[in-house]
Amino acid sequence: MFKNSKVRVRFAPSPTGFLHIGSLRTVLLDYLFSKKEKGDFILRIEDTDQERFTEGAIESLLKTLKTFKIKFDEGPFYQSKRLDIYNKHAEQLLKEEKAYYCFCTKERLEKMREEQIANKQAPMYDQHCRNLDKKTIEENLKNKAPYTIRMKVPAGETIKFHDLLHGEIEFKTDLIDDQILIKSDGFPTYHFAVVIDDHLMKISHAMRGEEWISSTPKHLLLYKYLNWKPPIFIHLSLMLNKNGGKLSKRKGDVAVESFLENGYLPEALINFIGLTILSVKDKEKEILSLNDLIKMFNWNKVHKNPAILDIDKLDWINSQYIKQIPIKELTKLCLPYLPKDSDLNEKTIEKIIKLEQPRMNKLSDIGESSDFFFKELDYNKDLLTWPPALRGQRPGEKDAPKEKTLESLNKTYSILCDVKDGSFGAEKLKQILMPEAEKFINSEGKIDRGQLLWPMRVALSGKEKSPGPFEIAEILGKTETLKRIQKAINRLK
RNA sequence: GGCGCUAUCGUCUAAUGGUCAGGACAGCAGAUUUUCAAUCUGUCAAUCCGGGUUCGAUUCCCGGUAGCGCUACCA
Numbered sequence: 136m137f138k139n140s141k142v143r144v145r146f147a148p149s150p151t152g153f154l155h156i157g158s159l160r161t162v163l164l165d166y167l168f169s170k171k172e173k174g175d176f177i178l179r180i181e182d183t184d185q186e187r188f189t190e191g192a193i194e195s196l197l198k199t200l201k202t203f204k205i206k207f208d209e210g211p212f213y214q215s216k217r218l219d220i221y222n223k224h225a226e227q228l229l230k231e232e233k234a235y236y237c238f239c240t241k242e243r244l245e246k247m248r249e250e251q252i253a254n255k256q257a258p259m260y261d262q263h264c265r266n267l268d269k270k271t272i273e274e275n276l277k278n279k280a281p282y283t284i285r286m287k288v289p290a291g292e293t294i295k296f297h298d299l300l301h302g303e304i305e306f307k308t309d310l311i312d313d314q315i316l317i318k319s320d321g322f323p324t325y326h327f328a329v330v331i332d333d334h335l336m337k338i339s340h341a342m343r344g345e346e347w348i349s350s351t352p353k354h355l356l357l358y359k360y361l362n363w364k365p366p367i368f369i370h371l372s373l374m375l376n377k378n379g380g381k382l383s384k385r386k387g388d389v390a391v392e393s394f395l396e397n398g399y400l401p402e403a404l405i406n407f408i409g410l411t412i413l414s415v416k417d418k419e420k421e422i423l424s425l426n427d428l429i430k431m432f433n434w435n436k437v438h439k440n441p442a443i444l445d446i447d448k449l450d451w452i453n454s455q456y457i458k459q460i461p462i463k464e465l466t467k468l469c470l471p472y473l474p475k476d477s478d479l480n481e482k483t484i485e486k487i488i489k490l491e492q493p494r495m496n497k498l499s500d501i502g503e504s505s506d507f508f509f510k511e512l513d514y515n516k517d518l519l520t521w522p523p524a525l526r527g528q529r530p531g532e533k534d535a536p537k538e539k540t541l542e543s544l545n546k547t548y549s550i551l552c553d554v555k556d557g558s559f560g561a562e563k564l565k566q567i568l569m570p571e572a573e574k575f576i577n578s579e580g581k582i583d584r585g586q587l588l589w590p591m592r593v594a595l596s597g598k599e600k601s602p603g604p605f606e607i608a609e610i611l612g613k614t615e616t617l618k619r620i621q622k623a624i625n626r627l628k
Numbered sequence: 629g630g631c632g633c634u635a636u637c638g639u640c641u642a643a644u645g646g647u648c649a650g651g652a653c654a655g656c657a658g659a660u661u662u663u664c665a666a667u668c669u670g671u672c673a674a675u676c677c678g679g680g681u682u683c684g685a686u687u688c689c690c691g692g693u694a695g696c697g698c699u700a701c702c703a
Contacts, residue, residue, distance in 0.1 A: 147703095149703050244701080256630090257631085281701095311699095312699080317701090324700095325703050329703095348632060348698075349633090349697075370633080372696090410640075415642085415651080415652080421653090439634070440640085445639055493666040522662095523663090585663080587662080598663085600664035
């Protein structure tokens with residue numbers, strides 16, 4: 136299908152601050168397809184909007200793409216450095232009367248639009264300058280009146296094109312505006328620059344978001360005016376939130392950088408985004424590397440439905456990756472989310488990470504879930520009570536659990552005192568404490584280990600939910616473990 | 629408003645005229661368990677609506693509806 140010419144695709148972001156999660160999806164599609172077809176992947180920076188340009192955006196963009204191991208064969212090319220090229224082609228169109236100078240002021244344009252909307256008309260340029268006589272044009276130019284260059288859109292025609300994903304799409308030219316090609320600041324608009332650059336850079340497949348479908352006829356018209364062969368168009372669906380609504384505009388919700396900062400792994404992000412592009416059959420695995428995705432790439436697997444940013448699914452994928460990371464490496468990755476002033480040694484931190492590994496959805500989870508290893512405990516003494524149903528009862532009330540809890544903690548304390556420092560490990564503690572725990576019988580006559588183990592676990596973690604008491608005790612060490620149990624006893628007294 | 633794109637369990641998706649409409653995430657239940665995870669097992673749950681075409685429509689066609697997009701000297 137693509138044998139005739141080499142596959143060349145480009146990713147063409149505009150540097151407005153950060154990499155949008157939707158853009159990551161476009162890059163990935165570009166990348167997967169170009170690698171699958173052994174084609175070229177080009178990076179082009181579309182920095183033609185001087186007002187929206189953000190300092191440092193390009194550097195940050197390049198850095199982010201690097202973390203995903205997405206490499207470019209050519210570029211980055213900057214449109215802002217190619218102004219003369221666009222102007223040259225604009226002049227050609229002017230000469231051939233396929234474009235014209237427009238001297239309308241922004242104020243006039245705005246007023247016209249408002250009136251059109253008020254009259255329930257479709258807002259469109261009224262072609263006021265389309266047929267200015269030569270003399271007026273020359274005078275205006277001589278007087279240095281600000282101008283734009285607009286393309287002439289023919290009336291009464293239908294423009295058809297074939298989209299690889301969506302099939303035949305057609306638009307009537309009567310609904311298409313005389314698009315501005317060159318703005319009054321001398322910069323081209325997206326519409327003009329994209330056509331020129333895609334042609335000059337020999338782009339074979341133009342992939343972009345669905346929001347561009349409606350402007351494709353303008354681009355096609357330009358290809359025709361310039362006598363160039365258009366590329367194959369592919370319009371990728373947009374990304375929506377889980378309710379099918381628009382994605383939030385807040386950077387924290389959509390910036391790829393924010394996902395990374397929150398502890399989503401690049402591989403997991405790629406996997407998730409890949410799954411929003413390609414579909415997987417019945418019992419095929421959903422955990423896929425970049426290379427897996429390249430291998431399985433096929434246009435008939437590419438979705439045309441909107442992509443949904445399903446955080447639950449992302450979390451699950453991310454947790455799958457976290458479980459596969461060797462502890463040493465995972466520890467390194469978690470370090471930014473742990474207290475920096477901790478005096479715990481490396482080995483201890485590794486043990487904590489190992490304990491939390493199956494509980495983590497994202498790296499940042501480690502901060503809250505392991506905080507009790509790093510700081511003084513703060514919890515309601517009521518939490519020490521087992522079973523939970525008895526909590527909240529005051530001393531003197533029937534079945535007040537305080538004494539039972541105290542008894543448990545005292546017992547644990549005295550047993551642990553006798554454990555030698557050197558053998559204070561989770562396995563050993565389990566061996567010693569389990570038989571004791573199993574001596575407890577609840578009101579139904581069943582073994583009730585919680586009677587001993589729950590108060591101990593809470594005394595050590597201060598949390599309702601945490602890893603088991605033996606593992607925690609090992610990490611805390613004998614001294615700290617006994618200290619925490621003593622504190623719990625004091626709390627109850 | 630006009631134009632366009634899209635439409636299968638709560639969410640993503642498979643099935644391209646014939647399936648008990650399959651899988652994954654989430655949910656729920658069970659096993660395990662001192663709690664929470666992890667793990668294993670089971671379970672709930674869908675073809676937007678209305679017309680055609682056809683022996684037969686999730687699938688093809690038309691209309692409606694809904695969601696999204698475009699309608700800028702932004703991309």
